[in-house]
Amino acid sequence: MTPRAVGRVLWLGAWTLFLRELRRYSKEALETVLAPAFQALVYFVILVFALGPERGTDEGEALLSHAVPGLILMAVLFRSAETTAFSLLLDRMEGIISDVLMAPLGAAEMTVAYALAGAVSGLATGVVVLAGAMLVWPLPPTHFWALPVFAALSALMMSLAGMLIGLFCEKWDHMAAAFVFVLTPLTFLSGVFAPVDTLPAAAAFAVRFNPIFHAIEGFRYGFLGSGTGADPLASLAVVAGTVVFLLACNGVVIHRGYKLKP
Template sequence: MTMEQTRGPAGAFNPLIRRQVPGFHWVAFLTLCRRELRRMVKMAAAFLIAPALMAGIYFVCFLFGLGPQRGTPEGDAVLSYLVPGLIMLSILLRSAENGGFMLLYSKIEGHIIDELMAPIGAREAIPAYLLAGVVAGMGSGIVVWIASLFFWPLPVANPLAALGFALAGSLFMALCGLLCGMASTKWDHISAYFTFLFTPLSFLSGLFAPVESMPETLATIVRLNPIFHAMEGFRHGILGGAMPWGSALFLLVAIVLLYALAARLYSAGWRMKS
C-alpha cells in the first residue's frame, strides 16, 4: 500500500492509523512534569530562599527566647528538638503550595482546558502535579537543612527514616494542596486554606513542643493530625529513637485515601472548568 493510500483524503478518518491511547501515556506525563518543573524553577526564590530565611528567624527567636537556659543542656535539647521540625515544616508547606497553586494557576489561565481535551487522564496528571510538589518541598527542605548546619549542626541518626518520612509527608501535603487547588476558583480561596487549615495544623503538630507535654485532650487531637506523624517520623530520623511504625502506617493510609479521592475528582472534572 502506498503512502498516499495510507494517508487518504485530507480530513477523512483512516482506520489504518493507530489511535489507541496506552494505559499510561508516558509522553503526556513527562510533558506535564517538564512544564510544572520549569514553572517551579522560575519561582525558585519563593520555594528555596524564603523558607530558609523563615526557619532562621524562628530559630533566632527561640535562641534568644531561652534566656537563662541558653547554653544549658535543657536549652540545647529545646533547640535540637526544634531544628527537625523547622526543616519538616518547610517541606510540608512548600509541597502543599506547589501542588495547589500550580493547579489553580492552570485553571485561572485556562491551561487546564488543554489537559482536559487531550488524551490525558488522572493517571498521568495527578502524578505529574504531585512530583512537582514533592520536588519543591524536598528542595526547600534541603536548603533549610543546609542552612541549619551553620547555626545548629545535628548528625542524622537514621538517614533512611528521615528521607522516607520527608518524602511521605511531602507527598501527603502535595495531595492536600492539589485537592485545595481543585476546590478553589480564585487565589483568595486557596490562601484561606493555608491561613485557616494548613498553618494551624502544622503548628499544632508537635512542631515546637512534644505532644507528651500537652494536656491529654489536646494531645489526643494532635495525634489524629497526619502532619504530627510526619513530624514524629522525621524527628526520629534526625535525632534517633524507636522507629514510629504507627506513624508510618498512618501516613500511608492517609496518602492512599487522598490519592484515590484526587484521582476520582480529577477524572470527573470536578470544578476544573469553573
Template sequence: MTNGFDMGTRRFGRVNWMGLWTLASREIQRFLAVWTQTLLAPLVTAGLFLMIFTIAIGSRRGDVMGVDFMTFLAPGILMMAVIQNAFANTSSSIVIAKVQGNIVDTLMPPLSPAELVLGYLAGGIGRGLMVALLVVLGLWVFLGIGVVHPVWALVFIVLGSAFLGALGMIAGIFANKFDQMAAVTNFIVTPLAFLSGTFYSVEALPPVLRQITHFNPVFYLIDGLRFGMIGVSDSAPALGLVIVLLSTLAVAAIAWLMMARGYRLKA
C-alpha cells in the same frame, strides 16, 4: 473522564509515560523558574524561626526529650517548610490555571486522572525535597545538626510532600479564586503544621489535647522526621509511617476522584 477519551483507544499503552514526564517536568520547571521565591525564601523563613527562638528562649529552655531545645525544634521547622511548599506548589499551579482560563491545556492531552495526579504530585514532591535539602544543609552548617537515620528522614520527607501535595490538589480544584485558597491555607494547613508538635513534645499537653493531636497526620510526619534526624520521637516511627502512608493514599484517592469527575474543573 476529565479529558473525555477512551482508555481503550490510547496509543501510549496503559501509561502515557511521555505525557506524565512532560507534566512532571513542567511542574518542576515552574517552581525552579522562580527559585528565589520557592526555594530561597523557605530557607530564609526556617532560619528566621530558629534565630527568633534562639534569641527569645535560647539556653533558658531546658532539654526536651533528652536533647537541647534547638536540636528538638529543628526537625519540626524543617517539616513545616517542606509541607507548606509542597502544598503551595500543587494548589497554586491549579488555581492559577483556573483563574487564567488555561486549565484546559492540562485536561485536553491524553492523560488519565491518575497520570494527572502523579504529574502534579511530582512537582510538589520535587519542591519539598529541594527545600528539605537546603534546610538540612543550613542546619548542618550553622547548628551542626546532622541526620541520624537518613532513610527514615527521606521517607517521611517524601510522604509529607506527597500528603500535602495531594491536599493542595484538592484545595486547588475546590478553590475558584485566590482568597478561597488563602482561607484553606490559613485555617487548615497552618493550624495542622503549628499544632502538631513542631514547637513542643505532645507529652507536655493535657490528656485531651494529646489525644486530639494523635489524630493529626502532620504530627506523625514531624515526629517521624524528628526520629530520622535526631533519633528521638513521641511515638513509634513504624506506627507513624503506616498512618501517614494510609493518609496520603486516602487524600490522593480523593484528588484522583475529583480529577476523574472534572469537579470544578470544567466550565
C-alpha cells in the same frame, strides 16, 4: 501516516506535565527556595532568643535539637502544598487547565504528575533548609533511613493535600484561608517547636490523629532516635495510608472533572 499507538498509560504526557510544573517552580527560585530557608532561619533565631536564661543549658539545647527537624520538615510540607495548590488554582482561573484536559491524559496520570512535581519542589526546598540548619545547629542523624522515607512521603502527602485545595478553591482568598485556618494550625500544633505532651491532655490526644504530627515525629526520629512522641513504624503507616487516601480522592475529583470542566 500510521497513528502513534498510545498505551493504557501515556507516560510521555505525564512526564511532560511533570516537567512543566518543575519549570514553573524553578523560575521562582527566590520565592520557592530562598524564602522558606530564610523563614526557617528566622524561626530558629527567634526560638534561640526566646529561651532566654535557658539558652546554653542542657534543656535549651534539647529544645533546639527538637525544633530543628520540625522546622526542616515544615518547610517541605508548606512548599509541597503551595506548589500544587498554586498551580491548579492558577490554571483553572486563567483557563490554562483546558490545555491539560485536551491532552490524552487520564485522571491518574494528571494526579501523579502534579503530585510528584509538588513533592519534588518541597524536597528541593527542604534540602536547602537542611543545609542551612546543619550549618547553624549540627545535628547528625541517628536513623538515616527515616529521613528520606518520611521526607518523601510527607512531601507527597502535602502535595496531594495542596491539589485538593487548588481544585476546590474558587479564588486566591479561598486558598489563603485554607492555609491560614487549616494547614498552618495543623502543622504548628503538631510538635514543630515543642513536644505535643506540653499541650493540654485533650489537645495532645487529638493531635495524635493528625497525619502531619506523624510525619514530623517520624522525620524527627531520623535525627534523634528514641524519645519522640510516636512509634516510627506506626507513623510510617499513618503517613503512607494518608497518601493512598489522598491519591484516591484526587483521582476521583479529577476523573469527574469537578470544577475543571465547564
